[in-house]
Amino acid sequence: MSAARIEVIVRDGGSVVRLSGRWTLATTSQRVADLAGELSRVASPAGSWDCLNLEAIDSAGAILLWRAWGRAMPSDLSIKPEHWRVFERIEAADHEPRAALVPLSPLHGVMVIGSASIGVGRHLVDFVALIGQFGLDLVHVLRNWADLPSREISANLYKSGVRAMPVTALVGFLIGVVLSYLSALQLKQFGADIFIVNIIGLGIVRELGPVLVAILVAGRSGSAMTAQLGVMRVTEEIDALATMGVPRGLRLVFPKVVALTIALPLLVLWSTAIALIGGMVSAQVQLDISYGFFFQTLPRVVPAANLWIGLVKGAVFGAFIALVACHFGLRVRPNTESLSANTTASVVSAITVVIILDAMFAIATRSIGLPPV
Amino acid sequence: MTTVIRIRDLSTRFGDVWIHKGLSLDVQRGELVSLVGGSGSGKTTLLRMIIGLLMPDQGSIEIFGEPLFGGGVARERSLRQRFGVLFQHGALFSAFNVFDNIAFPLRELKRYDEGSIHDLVMLKLSMVELLPHHGKLMPAELSGGMVKRVALARALALEPELLLLDEPTAGLDPDRSDSFVRLIRMLSEELGLTVMLVTHDLDTLAALSTRVAVLAEQRILAYGTTDEIIQIDHPFIRNFFLSERSVRALQNSGLVAVHH
Numbered sequence: 001m002s003a004a005r006i007e008v009i010v011r012d013g014g015s016v017v018r019l020s021g022r023w024t025l026a027t028t029s030q031r032v033a034d035l036a037g038e039l040s041r042v043a044s045p046a047g048s049w050d051c052l053n054l055e056a057i058d059s060a061g062a063i064l065l066w067r068a069w070g071r072a073m074p075s076d077l078s079i080k081p082e083h084w085r086v087f088e089r090i091e092a093a094d095h096e097p098r099a100a101l102v103p104l105s106p107l108h109g110v111m112v113i114g115s116a117s118i119g120v121g122r123h124l125v126d127f128v129a130l131i132g133q134f135g136l137d138l139v140h141v142l143r144n145w146a147d148l149p150s151r152e153i154s155a156n157l158y159k160s161g162v163r164a165m166p167v168t169a170l171v172g173f174l175i176g177v178v179l180s181y182l183s184a185l186q187l188k189q190f191g192a193d194i195f196i197v198n199i200i201g202l203g204i205v206r207e208l209g210p211v212l213v214a215i216l217v218a219g220r221s222g223s224a225m226t227a228q229l230g231v232m233r234v235t236e237e238i239d240a241l242a243t244m245g246v247p248r249g250l251r252l253v254f255p256k257v258v259a260l261t262i263a264l265p266l267l268v269l270w271s272t273a274i275a276l277i278g279g280m281v282s283a284q285v286q287l288d289i290s291y292g293f294f295f296q297t298l299p300r301v302v303p304a305a306n307l308w309i310g311l312v313k314g315a316v317f318g319a320f321i322a323l324v325a326c327h328f329g330l331r332v333r334p335n336t337e338s339l340s341a342n343t344t345a346s347v348v349s350a351i352t353v354v355i356i357l358d359a360m361f362a363i364a365t366r367s368i369g370l371p372p373v
Numbered sequence: 374m375t376t377v378i379r380i381r382d383l384s385t386r387f388g389d390v391w392i393h394k395g396l397s398l399d400v401q402r403g404e405l406v407s408l409v410g411g412s413g414s415g416k417t418t419l420l421r422m423i424i425g426l427l428m429p430d431q432g433s434i435e436i437f438g439e440p441l442f443g444g445g446v447a448r449e450r451s452l453r454q455r456f457g458v459l460f461q462h463g464a465l466f467s468a469f470n471v472f473d474n475i476a477f478p479l480r481e482l483k484r485y486d487e488g489s490i491h492d493l494v495m496l497k498l499s500m501v502e503l504l505p506h507h508g509k510l511m512p513a514e515l516s517g518g519m520v521k522r523v524a525l526a527r528a529l530a531l532e533p534e535l536l537l538l539d540e541p542t543a544g545l546d547p548d549r550s551d552s553f554v555r556l557i558r559m560l561s562e563e564l565g566l567t568v569m570l571v572t573h574d575l576d577t578l579a580a581l582s583t584r585v586a587v588l589a590e591q592r593i594l595a596y597g598t599t600d601e602i603i604q605i606d607h608p609f610i611r612n613f614f615l616s617e618r619s620v621r622a623l624q625n626s627g628l629v630a631v632h633h
Contacts, residue, residue, distance in 0.1 A: 335467035
């Protein structure tokens with residue numbers, strides 16, 4: 001293959017630029033900048049161009065020449081008719097040069113804040129509507145028990161409950177060990193060894209158990225739910241359901257919320273138990289506190305109300321994680337970018353919501369379940 | 374005449390089922406070859422092997438006289454830049470708008486400045502009969518016919534010599550499909566392309582192809598012009614070309630004489 005060549009031939013009365021070789025993307029793309037520079041050097045407004053020796057030209061090669069010519073055919077051009085057609089096509093298409101970047105408006109900062117607040121407002125309205133729809137579905141199911149989507153609920157219970165048991169157990173056990181180990185170091189200095197039971201018991205049953213499990217489940221099941229609903233939007237499966245008269249609220253949102261509301265307290269119970277075992281083992285190793293003593297002291301220093309608070313928290317966290325996941329899943333627009341953005345937003349929002357709710361619980365239950373002093 | 378695609382003794386197996394057995398095919402430069410065959414006869418599999426998405430179990434495929442695999446990344450890439458592919462559903466990048474979809478292969482070359490890329494993309498848009506303002510649309514906002522046109526523009530972005538089309542008119546209404554076929558025909562004549570297409574649609578086949586390859590019984594059963602193919606007495610060919618509906622389509626294109 002012969003490369004693209006440029007020669008300047010000086011004749012009496014002026015110069016002619018003679019182009020030869022193959023002006024195709026394959027032969028020119030390696031040295032586009034060089035060719036463009038050379039062309040602009042030899043191009044003059046009244047110059048003549050001889051393209052009769054061109055072996056081949058495609059649109060990539062022709063655009064190079066077209067730009068050197070200042071986006072117009074030169075007045076003195078000799079070219080083969082089949083190559084002329086390439087330029088005709090470019091001339092016909094060339095009615096809109098590249099738009100310059102619009103400069104930032106001076107109010108840009110205000111606009112960013114404004115559109116962000118409008119966005120948050122829309123999210124809130126949609127989220128309230130989703131909760132309302134869930135309430136309506138709940139009333140509907142209570143009246144028409146046959147419409148209960150029991151298979152979906154059971155499938156979701158298995159996926160987000162049973163399958164999460166190993167990971168919540170592992171994390172719970174390690175947190176119990178770490179908490180107990182760190183507390184033991186401090187308590188030893190004061191000779192207050194036996195208070196390890198109070199610290200681990202209250203901390204895990206009331207706070208750490210529910211919050212840890214909720215964060216794990218938000219990352220694990222929340223993202224899965226958002227991605228699933230999002231892909232169903234992309235592939236128009238949700239529209240297909242709607243045309244069959246299957247309400248998406250009842251079939252897609254309701255089972256997820258119900259299943260997670262049931263599964264999360266059970267997971268809280270499970271991982272709290274494992275975390276207490278972890279703490280107990282660590283306390284025995286560090287402070288020589290026997291398992292028997294730990295078991296006997298635990299119910300006395302941690303009233304049962306704390307367990308109920310933990311379980312109620314779990315249920316509320318579960319409901320909100322599922323609702324947030326569904327909210328973002330149903331907002332996915334049919335492209336990959338939107339899917340990833342909404343899945344990220346879903347997990348981040350779910351974890352934030354869990355921590356906000358936990359703070360509200362802490363204030364609301366501040367006089368309940370504390371051991372007698 | 375140079376051979377653009379050369380397939381020798383290709384055999385493919387999915388599990389225990391042989392899809393192709395000793396399949397050979399040559400496509401010459403400048404031809405428009407339609408590949409036809411029943412459902413599940415391995416047309417799309419064959420196309421995916423020619424593109425290099427699947428490796429053949431046995432046999433060889435050469436494009437422009439070179440094997441598809443081996444010889445380093447740079448060689449494989451420069452070979453792949455010499456052919457364009459139009460996927461059945463377009464396969465546009467859903468996160469990019471139309472302009473960026475067509476500009477993507479050009480930007481990947483990392484040789485052109487944004488001004489040249491803009492000019493080239495506008496040219497490709499006008500080649501597939503779309504307007505400059507369509508460049509701002511997202512793939513999800515396009516109609517089926519427009520998706521195909523944008524995908525064709527993207528396939529043509531690197532000035533390929535060979536164009537491979539998978540069901541180019543599937544899912545288009547007859548009117549759109551006619552105009553899309555006309556567009557492919559016009560472009561292939563103007564740009565001197567070699568075209569290979571997989572199709573079910575006899576209208577497309579009759580309007581586009583210079584030759585037809587019939588894939589049946591795990592091999593190329595027949596390869597020739599439409600006239601030659603319909604003379605062959607084989608159950609699949611009789612069924613495909615000489616059913617009432619097919620004869621009507623071929624009559625419209627003037628390939629079969631009307632007889633009662």
